[in-house]
Amino acid sequence: DTGVSQDPRHKITKRGQNVTFRCDPISEHNRLYWYRQTLGQGPEFLTYFQNEAQLEKSRLLSDRFSAERPKGSFSTLEIQRTEQGDSAMYLCASSLTVIDTQYFGPGTRLTVL
Amino acid sequence: AQRVTQPEKLLSVFKGAPVELKCNYSYSGSPELFWYVQYSRQRLQLLLRHISRESIKGFTADLNKGETSFHLKKPFAQEEDSAMYYCALHSGYSTLTFGKGTMLLVSP
Numbered sequence: 336d337t338g339v340s341q342d343p344r345h346k347i348t349k350r351g352q353n354v355t356f357r358c359d360p361i362s363e364h365n366r367l368y369w370y371r372q373t374l375g376q377g378p379e380f381l382t383y384f385q386n387e388a389q390l391e392k393s394r395l396l397s398d399r400f401s402a403e404r405p406k407g408s409f410s411t412l413e414i415q416r417t418e419q420g421d422s423a424m425y426l427c428a429s430s431l432t433v434i435d436t437q438y439f440g441p442g443t444r445l446t447v448l
Numbered sequence: 449a450q451r452v453t454q455p456e457k458l459l460s461v462f463k464g465a466p467v468e469l470k471c472n473y474s475y476s477g478s479p480e481l482f483w484y485v486q487y488s489r490q491r492l493q494l495l496l497r498h499i500s501r502e503s504i505k506g507f508t509a510d511l512n513k514g515e516t517s518f519h520l521k522k523p524f525a526q527e528e529d530s531a532m533y534y535c536a537l538h539s540g541y542s543t544l545t546f547g548k549g550t551m552l553l554v555s556p
Contacts, residue, residue, distance in 0.1 A: 338491075339491075358480070368543070370544075374484075375548065376548055377452075377546030377547050377548050377549050378534075378544070378546050379537075379546070380543040380544065380545070391543065393516060393543075410543040411519050426492065434480075434525075436494050436497070437494075437544060438457075438493075438494075439484075439491050439493065440491060441491045442491070
């Protein structure tokens with residue numbers, strides 16, 4: 336286990352299509368976070384899980400966004416009916432506990448045409 | 449609501465010069481502050497956090513609650529320090545609030 340992994344690394348889609356991203360955290364980490372980063376901005380929090388429970392969602396997470404972590408291991412982030420404004424880098428991070436360092440994955444870059 | 453401000457988008461210095469990357473925060477509680485760094489083509493990684501009071505790669509940062517600042521400093525910049533630096537605040541709700549980042553460019 337060399338760290339947090341994300342798949343795919345790049346995704347190009349047409350407006351209106353659905354996309355799903357996957358994040359595999361560091362194996363013993365209970366907490367998993369999703370962030371979004373647009374050009375010229377720092378990462379912005381979307382949601383986080385403790386094990387399989389989704390504990391907080393940002394107001395940035397519209398109804399078109401849904402995230403799951405079904406077995407407390409990997410997580411998926413789905414965006415339905417994509418819009419051009421969804422184009423961004425989607426980052427996943429994990430940590431062992433609430434006070435521990437968050438380790439980031441390489442991100443999935445989404446481009447909506 | 450918490451906020452992190454990094455006033456400089458770009459900081460350009462010569463090798464060997466001192467570096468100070470500014471970070472100010474707004475938070476009513478007791479914050480935990482971090483500096484993350486992203487080198488070219490690499491993922492975001494932790495540089496240092498204030499509670500550990502460590503010096504990493506020659507960088508230090510002191511939390512000043514009076515001025516609500518957490519500036520990152522290094523006495524002698526190296527070319528390999530060129531990267532994007534993000535200041536972040538942990539508010540106790542398990543989420544990090546990031547600043548917009550400062551690009552540090554160290555020229556030979």
